[in-house]
Amino acid sequence: MQDPMPNAFRPGATALPEGEAALVARRQAALGPAYRLFYEHPLHLVRGEGVWLYDAGGRAYLDTYNNVASCGHCHPRIVAAMAEQAGLFASHTRYLHDRVLTLAERLLGTMPAEMGHVMFTCTGSEANDLALRIARAATGGTGVIVTENAYHGVTASVAEFSPSLGSGVPLGPHVRTVPPPDPRRFAGDSAQGFADAVQAAIDDLNRHGIRPAVLIVDTIFSSDGVFADPTGVLGPAVAAIRAAGGIFIADEVQPGFGRTGAGMWGFSRHGIVPDMISMGKPMGNGYPLAALALRPEVIAEFGQNARYFNTFGGNAVAAAVGNAVLDVIADEGLIENARTVGAGFADTLRDLARQYAGLGQVRAAGLFLGVDVETDGHPDGARAGRLVNGLREEGVLISATGPKGHVLKIRPPLTFSADNVAFFAERLERVLRRG
């Protein structure tokens, strides 16, 4: 049996209104047993605008969870760019088209000069899967090192190094896990502690005759529980994987595109330059668009032996959408907004944590926030689940994460305002007061 997913609906556990029960039944019949809904009482959403979502009855919910619609739900400028290009031409990358080149060049312009190329896919899973293929060719190795509760995607090869999918999805024999750089896990220097753990994983791979290929981390450790600080924690580990002949991949699918408020990419907070950078979710604000940026020397071997074509990846509509997202991030000052509003949001949550025993440590970078939920100082996933469901009843959407499901995961659109923070805090306090 699989491990439970945080905040998953359990069919039969809640009595649902007739219309929703019918939708749930249709869904189980049509989509089958591998799909999961959120919440004890699933949401039937029909409309989105900015930071707000609306259910079929017209009730509004403050969306502080969906990190795909980072520019706000249904952003008119992005929808218009998509519709315009879709009405004109949806090429693929075996014809010349300038929009995909412009997008690649603009993305490279946000990255360190060492990054030379961008390859386009449709999903973050595909980007990490392609990264694995390229890394194997570049290193001659197969070993992969990830954090304990990492999530990197759902292809067969990437699921093998995504431990957060649960014990029903086995890790590959070539995969080793390390603790995330949570200062509470290491005596003293987190950077050195993390690097020591990576070195031990390298040694263990080598001891088994497996050549290390990759260290890949989500640079804010989202599914491990959101570990934003200290910054600068990755350098020694990156040096260790390179010394072992492997390469370092920054998975920016969650922290990327300005969410941390400290520039476009989460890795820059750690003062390192990756060998490859994968990106996805917010890249198309809802349109299926993802990519892999890389140093030219990393792709040399793969490029000599193989070609890459993704039918929809980098098509002209995807490129138009990607460019519009970059325009909106710049023109609306979303990175600066993530920084300032995020800082206020973290302060507000820390104030609440001082008042309510159920809330523990608050960790945040920009508008990516994690809050430990505890009982008597111990992680309490069930209590986190009650808070998440209580907030849903109060019109606020978040979720929980971490190996014990005890970390509130808060990732609103980057257009979030101080008023939205106040609304969130007022509703959270209502729920906390109930216990």
Added chain:
Amino acid sequence: MQDPMPNAFRPGATALPEGEAALVARRQAALGPAYRLFYEHPLHLVRGEGVWLYDAGGRAYLDTYNNVASCGHCHPRIVAAMAEQAGLFASHTRYLHDRVLTLAERLLGTMPAEMGHVMFTCTGSEANDLALRIARAATGGTGVIVTENAYHGVTASVAEFSPSLGSGVPLGPHVRTVPPPDPRRFAGDSAQGFADAVQAAIDDLNRHGIRPAVLIVDTIFSSDGVFADPTGVLGPAVAAIRAAGGIFIADEVQPGFGRTGAGMWGFSRHGIVPDMISMGKPMGNGYPLAALALRPEVIAEFGQNARYFNTFGGNAVAAAVGNAVLDVIADEGLIENARTVGAGFADTLRDLARQYAGLGQVRAAGLFLGVDVETDGHPDGARAGRLVNGLREEGVLISATGPKGHVLKIRPPLTFSADNVAFFAERLERVLRRG
């Protein structure tokens, strides 16, 4: 070194006009060495409408190659459905939404009653990758049997059973290949010959201690060279893989959605019911949308141990687009059109093959056509390449396929007309007359 791709542009081999040379240079810099362009003289396309594409200079090209825009380029009804839903809400599948259920139910309505569920992805590669994960869980095996020059996708796991990617992309140790059901390859009964080859592959897997999991075929054998006839050729092979404890996957990414003119799916021409059906390319007429349909018993084990979530797969916009594509196929009579226009197209090509020694056997089902190009009765990939490039200069787009690149691959939008066939034939004859 990799094998050459049919109809690939070789940088430096052709002198290009200044503007195009600049685009090619930007592209090599931005996208890197693994990307390929079509044609000796690459096309810079900027607009599409119906069966026509237009380059930056305004020249029109008859598109008889792109099997994504099967309803015609930039179909207004499909673009409108996309724009409307994108402006309203782009949910994912962890909230209730009826459009994705409607799409799943409508797709199941086009399939044999044995098929029970549909799971949504963004690309055909992801659909086949998910099929592999499910098949491994269902069978306890890992062995995969494919045709000699099959293409099923580009994820790390699917590339391992896509021999058409060339010798630079190694097949997995658990992969065996069989000849496609080309009657010229088998003495006597093609169905039995194909089944015998599959049985030999099963035996060889077992001899190596590898339990067979999957026989997967593109039901028109596109990249093997387009083998449309005889029909009814798959039954004994499907029985063989099932008897060995494996399952049969029909890859409908290329033949599906009415292209064969004999119903929605290519497998139905062979009188069998698959265990899983993967689909993609034309499903969203350009929007990244793909899926996997399956018998409920196949997903039981996977559903117990694992969950599946694809951030963009089955989102409300994807579902709106998929429903619009089904509407257009039905309301515009595209399957019937593929049948009648395709039959005329095949007759026309056979007439030409009688007149010009360079054209050999014509194989076709609906608007999926393959034509052997030969010299003195032997396959001639170089000559096919000259025809493809000659047609491009005459304003007609096709490509070449097959292990020797000698098969003209013709797959126009399903809105193709008899006039379009006449235009194609006139231009092809111009090129053939030149030698």
